Amino acid sequence: MLSYVWDSRIYRFSLKSKIKELEETNLRHAGERVIDLFFSPAEVTEERLRTYRVAVVIDVLRSATSIALALANGARGVIPVSSISAATLLASQLARDDVLLCGERDGKLIDGFHLGNSPADYTRERVRGKTLIFGSSNGTPSVVKSSGSGAVFLCGFVNLPAVIDSMLHESELYPLAVLCSGKLNRFSIEDAVCGGQLIEQLKNRLDGEPNLNDAARSACLMAKDCGEDILGLLNNSDHGRYLVSIGMESDLADCAAIGVQQVVPVLNDGKLVKWEVS
Numbered sequence: 001m002l003s004y005v006w007d008s009r010i011y012r013f014s015l016k017s018k019i020k021e022l023e024e025t026n027l028r029h030a031g032e033r034v035i036d037l038f039f040s041p042a043e044v045t046e047e048r049l050r051t052y053r054v055a056v057v058i059d060v061l062r063s064a065t066s067i068a069l070a071l072a073n074g075a076r077g078v079i080p081v082s083s084i085s086a087a088t089l090l091a092s093q094l095a096r097d098d099v100l101l102c103g104e105r106d107g108k109l110i111d112g113f114h115l116g117n118s119p120a121d122y123t124r125e126r127v128r129g130k131t132l133i134f135g136s137s138n139g140t141p142s143v144v145k146s147s148g149s150g151a152v153f154l155c156g157f158v159n160l161p162a163v164i165d166s167m168l169h170e171s172e173l174y175p176l177a178v179l180c181s182g183k184l185n186r187f188s189i190e191d192a193v194c195g196g197q198l199i200e201q202l203k204n205r206l207d208g209e210p211n212l213n214d215a216a217r218s219a220c221l222m223a224k225d226c227g228e229d230i231l232g233l234l235n236n237s238d239h240g241r242y243l244v245s246i247g248m249e250s251d252l253a254d255c256a257a258i259g260v261q262q263v264v265p266v267l268n269d270g271k272l273v274k275w276e277v278s
Helices: 008-029 063-072 084-094 139-145 157-167 189-204 214-226 230-236 238-245 249-256
Strands: 034-038 054-058 077-080 099-105 131-135 151-155 176-180 265-268 271-274
Touching: 034 189, 034 214, 054 139, 054 157, 054 189, 063 077, 063 131, 063 139, 063 151, 063 157, 063 249, 063 265, 063 271, 077 139, 084 099, 084 131, 139 151, 151 157, 157 189, 157 249, 176 189, 176 214, 189 214, 189 230, 189 238, 230 238, 230 249, 238 249
Parallel strands: 034 176, 054 151, 054 176, 077 131, 099 131
Antiparallel strands: 077 271, 151 265, 265 271
């Protein structure tokens, strides 16, 4: 029979290793123009994300597009949650007529929810004056995970130029984390390319060359290789093909339209709201 014995020495060693990792991260960040990109949320801990002054969460398909559109159409705010149970619990606690349950699982509307994750759902008639509780498979869990960073922006192709403009208003931009939401904690090419475009365009508008990690450099190369055919990219991506298979093909064109949205969702006290110059 196997038995397991608690060894406080192993625990202390593990704790010291974690503290050392965070201290080394902080030392690397200190005084440096650091941009780190992560291809999926599985690559980074909440503790490490707290060391970044700014975090940009990328979710091309489809949360960034839907949430930006909801705010543009008059939603009061969007509360991101990481699970269906968290969404339904919060809705029951708020118990207000001006609250909508929104989100998806496996790309489809959740039973009992008011709206899914299709940008077409977020019309002015449906969302104006409402508070949205939003639970998606990839995007909103990434926002929740990043919430300990100094400032958190939500980005897709649709609001990419506006996100960059907003970031440049930050008094302190570095260290900067770019977190690709991916698909179920795995790599997704559309988020990587969007992250690469963000970094490349940001570099063009900043003085001096930032210090990029390998993932950030790789994303920049992918962005250059992709060029301007974003719709082609989405049509050929794993997640894009899946959305087409469940009848959501029109969403791809909505999510591929670069710069059509001027709204930048920024996390403020647990709620995504429209970014404004402070």
